[in-house]
């Protein structure tokens with residue numbers, strides 16, 4: 001699977017453009033989405049070069065996966081979404097409507113998000 005080295009999340013991870021950082025750990029970064037679709041719209045992005053969910057599942061190390069899931073749950077807890085509820089979305093490929101070809105999960109919440117896609 002070819003990885004696009006100039007995708008916007010690679011630029012943010014490499015410090016070439018600024019991201020609105022919420023929380024980080026050794027293997028992942030959480031940023032506020034630049035065009036939020038809900039009161040809380042945060043993207044959790046692994047630091048490694050993974051195109052999508054399948055690539056991440058097949059090629060990330062156990063530690064990278066653990067740290068990625070840990071960062072999602074830390075953001076959820078930090079924003080009180082573990083209590084209030086939330087939606088997680090990941091898009092993949094053309095049918096999934098993925099715009100940025102670097103694996104990421106959207107966290108949506110802070111209000112009713114059951115109708116959002």
Ligand code: AMP
Pocket residue numbers: 008019020031032033034035036043090091097098099100101
């Ligand atoms: P997806 O369609 O799942 O690939 O979503 C890509 C998301 O990245 C969209 O919600 C965009 O608003 C968001 N996005 C694009 N550029 C930036 C940026 N520089 N900082 C934060 N979010 C961004």
